[in-house]
Amino acid sequence: MLVNLVFAAAEPGAAANPVSFDVWTLIFQSINVLVVMGVLYYMLFKPISGIMKKREEFVENTLAHAAASKEEAERLLAEYQRQIQGAQAEAQKIIETAAAQAEEYSRKRRAEADQEAQAMIEKAKEEINQEREKALAAIRDEVASLAVLAASKVIGRAITPEDHEALIREFVAKVGERN
Numbered sequence: 001m002l003v004n005l006v007f008a009a010a011e012p013g014a015a016a017n018p019v020s021f022d023v024w025t026l027i028f029q030s031i032n033v034l035v036v037m038g039v040l041y042y043m044l045f046k047p048i049s050g051i052m053k054k055r056e057e058f059v060e061n062t063l064a065h066a067a068a069s070k071e072e073a074e075r076l077l078a079e080y081q082r083q084i085q086g087a088q089a090e091a092q093k094i095i096e097t098a099a100a101q102a103e104e105y106s107r108k109r110r111a112e113a114d115q116e117a118q119a120m121i122e123k124a125k126e127e128i129n130q131e132r133e134k135a136l137a138a139i140r141d142e143v144a145s146l147a148v149l150a151a152s153k154v155i156g157r158a159i160t161p162e163d164h165e166a167l168i169r170e171f172v173a174k175v176g177e178r179n
Contacts, residue, residue: 140175144168 144167151167 140172144171
């Protein structure tokens, strides 16, 4: 349009009417506008729309990847928490089992110690009884020998070994009845 005004002003005989309407000028200007729009479309809008479309796809893919990563992270977190809870439960179970085993071992050791102590007491009692019996037997023999010796001195005669043995048995039987 500016071009038309310049050409109109340059014509020597033409009147300078800025509002004049020329069909050919309108056609050429329309063609110019269409050519400029086509050139802009192919040179500017189409590449920019392609870049925008790629950018939109990139953003969508990034968002989808972020959502998938978030879901994966949540799944892994839940799995790790389950594993930690399982490990804690297993550790607690192991501790309880170890405590029960320690208590059982302690109880067994106490029972064994009690049995050993009881066996030692029984053995000591048995040994005491055996020693007592030996001592009593030795005392009986000694007392019997002394009694026979005293009796032989009182009687004044010699006692034969058979008499001696009979007197000892009789004396031991009497002493045994009194105990």
